[in-house]
Each structure stands twice: as C-alpha cells, then as structure tokens.
Amino acid sequence: MPRWRTWLPPALLAVAQVVVWPGLAFGRGGLDPVRATAGVAVVALIAAALLGRHRRPVVAAAVVAAGGGLAAWVAPGDELAVISLADLVALFGVAVRCSRRTTVRVLGGLVLWQAVLLAADAGAPGDYLAELSISAVVYLLVAASGRVRRRWHADRAAAARRLAAAERARQEAAAAERRRLARELHDVTAHHLTSIVINASAAQLLADGRPELRGEALQFAARTGRETLVALHRLVAILPYGQDPGAGPPPGLADLADDFRQLGQVITVDIVGTAPAAYAEALHGIAREALTNTLRYAPGGQVRLSVSCGPDGTELVVDDDGTASAAVTGLGGGRGLAGMRERAAALGGTLQAGPRDTGGWRVRAVLPPAASGPSGRARLLRRWLRSERVLDAAVALLALVLPLTGFAVVVEEKRPAPAAATLILLALIAHAVPLLWRRHQPWPALAAVVLTFWLGPLLVVARQVPTDGGWLFLPAVGVDLAAVYAVAAYGARPRLTWIAPLVAPVSAAFALAVLLIADPPDGETPGDGAAATALTLLVLTVLANAVLALPFGGSWLAGFAARRRRQRRLDREEAAVAAVAAQAEWRARDERARVAAGLSNAVLWHAARIPRQAEEDDLTAVLDSARASLAAMRALLDGLGSRPGTEPEVPSSSSV
Secondary structure, three states: OOOHHHHHHHHHHHHHHHHHHHHHHHHHOOOOHHHHHHHHHHHHHHHHHHOOOOOOHHHHHHHHHHHHHHHHHHOOOOOOOOHHHHHHHHHHHHHHHOOHHHHHHHHHHHHHHHHHHHHHOOOOHHHHHHHHHHHHHHHHHHHHHHHHHHHHHHHHHHHHHHHHHHHHHHHHHHHHHHHHHHHHHHHHHHHHHHHHHHHHHHHHHOOOOOOHHHHHHHHHHHHHHHHHHHHHHHHHHHHHHOOOOOOOOOOOHHHHHHHHHOOOOEEEEEEEOOOOHHHHHHHHHHHHHHHHHHHHHOOOOEEEEEEEEEOOEEEEEEEEOOOOOOOOOOOOOOOHHHHHHHHHHHOOOEEEEEEOOOOOEEEEEEEOOOOOOOOHHHHHHHHHOOHHHHHHHHHHHHHHHHHHHHHHHHHHHHOOOHHHHHHHHHHHHHHHHHHHHOOOOHHHHHHHHHHHOOHHHHHHHOOOOOOOOHHHHHHHHHHHHHHHHHHHHHOOOHHHHHHHHHHHHHHHHHHHHHHHHHOOHHHOOOOOOHHHHHHHHHHHHHHHHHHHHHHHHHHHHHHHHHHHHHHHHHHHHHHHHHHHHHHHHHHHHHHHHHHHHHHHHOHHHHHOHHHHHHHOOOHHHHHHHHHHHHHHHHHHHHHOOOOOOOOOOOOOHHHO
C-alpha cells in the first residue's frame, strides 16, 4: 500500500480541525491560549493514533476513542467536531483488517463510549436518544462498509491467486497432461492385456494336466482382445478432446470384484457405508489397479477388498495372502503405485502399499471426509451476517433516522393517539424494510418502496396524522433514492434500469403533491371545487417532479457507474485467467494429439493381432502379441516423459 494512503486521512483531519478551531477563533480574537494549546495537543494525539490504524487497528481505535473523550473535556462545545470523525476512520480500519468478532466488539465499545460522552452533555431525553441512535447507525454503516471493503480485498487476492494458479497450470500443462494420460492408458488397457497373458501362460503351463484350459484361454483372448481394441479405438478417438462425453459413472466395487473372479481370483468383498459420489472414480481406479497387481503377482490367491465409509473419512484396503502359483513377471510398467497415489492425493488422501507382517501384500488408501456445508439454520444465520446484509440493514436504518426523529418530535409535541402513532411508525418502517433486499432483488425492492411511500399520504388523507404532521413523511424520499441506486447498481437487464429514475420520482412527486394538498402548510387551502384541486395537484406534481429529477438522476448515475466499474474489474480478472487457461489447454491438447498418434501407431498394431490369432487357434502367437502389446504400451508410457514434440519410441517387431 502506498505510504501516502496511511498519512493522508489523519493529516487532512488534523489540518481541517486546526483551521476551523482554533484557527478561525484566533482570527476573531478572544481565544484562550491554554485551551487552544490543549485542543491542538488532543488533535495531534488522535492524528498520531490514526497513523497506526493499518498495523494496530484495535489499539488505534482505542486511543482515538480516548482522545475523543479528552476532546469533549477540553472543548465541550462543537469546536473539535472535525477531529471527532477520526473514530469513524479508526472503526473502518478495524473492520477492514480484523475479524468479524473483533469488529463487533470494537463497534459495541465505541457505541457504549459514545453513549457515555453524550450522557455527559445530555439535554432532553428525546434528544439524547435521537443523537445516540444516529451515532449508532452511522457506526454500523461504517463498520459494514469496512467489512465490504475487506471482502473486496479478499476477492482481489482470490483473483490474483486464480491467475497465479492458472499461470502455474499453463507452465505445467504438458507435464500434468502426460501424467494424467499415463494413468488413463494404464487403467484402460493394462487390465485387459494382463488378463490375456495370465490366462495364456496358465494354459501353457498346465497343458499336460488340464488340456481344456487351452480352449478357454483362446476364447477369453478373442473376447478380451476385441474389448481391448474397442477401448483403444475409443481412446484414440477421444484423446484429442480430453474426455469421453458419453462415459458414465464407473461400475461398483462389487461388480469390479466379479470381473476378477472370472479370471480365477478368490476375492472377498466387505463394504461398510456408502462412499461419497465424488470418490467413486478414484476408489474404482485404485481398487482396479490393486486387484490387477494381485492378478500379476499372486494369481489364484486369496484377496480381500474392504471399504469403510464414515464421518472420519473413507478407507479402502486390498489384501492378498501371497500364497499362489508362480507369478507372471515382466508385465508391470512401474506406474501402478504412482497412479494410485496420485488419485488419493488429488482428493487430499494418502496411500500406502507394501508387504504385510503375516505375508502377502497390502494396499491401503485413506481419503478425508467429503466437504459438507453448514446446516440450514447456520447457513441462514451466516447469510444474514454477511457484510452486504449488514450494510443493507445499516442503509435502511440510516434512511429511517430522519423520519423517526421527526416522529419522536411529533409524538412529544402533538401527542397523537396510540393507534395513530403506531400506524405512522409502521408506515415509516414498512417503507424502509424493502431496502434489506435492494442488492439481491432490486426491482421488487424498488416496487415495494414506491408503493409503501403512499402509506404516508393515505394516513394524512384519512386524518390519522396530527395537524401539521404530514411533513415527517418528506424525508422518506431518501429510501426511494437508495432503491433507485440499487436498481442501477445490481438490477437485472442493465439497459432497462433507466426506467427507475423516471418512474420513482413521478410517483413520489404525485404522492408529495397529495400530501401537500391534504395537509397544506399554515392551513392554506388550494381553492374550492374539484377543478381547482385537480389543477393544484397537477402543478404541485410537476414542480415536485422537477425538484426530484436531479437527485433521482444522480442516484441512478452513481449506481450505474458503480456497476460499470465492478463489471470492468471482473472482466479484466476473468479475461486474464481465461487467456492463461486457454494457453494451458492448447499445450494439453498438443500432448493428447501426440499420445493419440503414438497409441495408434504402436499399441493398436499389436493388439489387433490378438483376436485374429485366437481365432486361428495359435495360443503361442496370442501370448507373444499380448506381451508385445504390453511392451509397446510400456514404451509409449515411457515416451510420455520425453521432450514434447518428439514421437515416443515404438518397438520393432524383431525386438518383440
């Protein structure tokens, strides 16, 4: 933050205060030097305290409040009124830089301190309550504005973080896409090809004792080979686009276990609870890789797959007892464990894999609890405690200050009947309440404000307001101005918001004209007859509309300008993130195209031979082609780590 922003507000307050007092008083003469010196010292103390509002906002607010007490003692009148605004600056700094709880505590302390200071110079009880109410509303408005500013800073910081994250993603796009593609290729094809090798190898090893396994292995190779080709062709087709638009959710873990049982594995499944939907793909990928490893290194062994889901998280465990026939080696590419760890880490979890104390192997993945929002009541309370809601409430209260002050005067001087006083109070409150929704429902709020403005004239026409009491509804125009600003700043269809400053002043002007005719000043009457009354009403409406046009137009312009500034800022931030994200997508797309070419040229050539050789009853060729396809897949995965722009190495047929 520039240093001038730190010292400029206190300097302006201090200079303005010294110019007003004791400067002007010194020019007129008769100034007490001792009192003036004490006043300047208090001003210096408060200004110095404000300099620390950024680093120590609470301490600065406390010192400023104490300085305000000294100012009231040194100059009991209004001589130090300018510097008394320093507590608002300090409160704003607390709201911007401190937590909500600290802001509420400082706000309450300042209101109580103000109540004490006002009590020391209190006049009539009504005046004291009015001054304290105005001070409390102003404090609330300043605190809410500070919280909104704090959120503004948080949004800008979040935008900067998004841009930085997008830039990092752009720089790492190719590498990240290579890792993702390696995991996807491994998941989709390794299980099919490994199962073919396992079955063909078992059929060859047991050919003398169980000759029927040969036919079963050939049938399995033909069926699984065709499935592998379909999966590979689908990968080649979708890789340039990054995802399969027709892909559905992964099958359940019980169905996955059934697939492996058909390959000869003895699997026990134990599932407790229901895993979050967001974890389904990761759990399926980890379980599939772990079961594929048991098929490679412990074929025919006892395997236990257990899933436990609860409030503390989700745990997936795959155990094998390690007692099985000889493993078929040389099938893995060394990426299975890394892929499983990446899946777990992407969800904030951990994965451990290693030998068990009792023999065999264990894969254990622990995922944290899925994020859940607060309860309905907590969400409602949090929504109403948001800074914007508090600011809207403060605006509504501030718009009520003058009407309620006038209401207190009417009650004290005219002493209306309780029923009439209640109707007046309800009319004033009903007119301001729609401002609570001015930000989220600006058009309905404006309509409600325009309609409720007529409650005052109707009460006057019905003679529910004491004589000469209709004037207390005039300050209610401020509520309409706030509603017009809200429509311009937040209303849907911005190009139509110009309707608000046209309709609202016309309605308000007509209502004020009715109010003046029904309760004319000094008891004057507009004249006899309906024609004279109508003419007077028309003239008053035109005059009132001419007077109100300027403030209503200014309110709309201010709101529309605020909207444009906000939209331009958001557009700049989003455009920057979108540009960087587009570059990252181009890098990832290039990498996917490169992998798709390598997949089509290398793996498909070998995999296409498997079903054909199975149909030709050549088990040895099936086994060789499956191993060659796995080798080509491994070479392709190794090539993903090569320099972008180079083709992955493709094994020649002579080396297979």
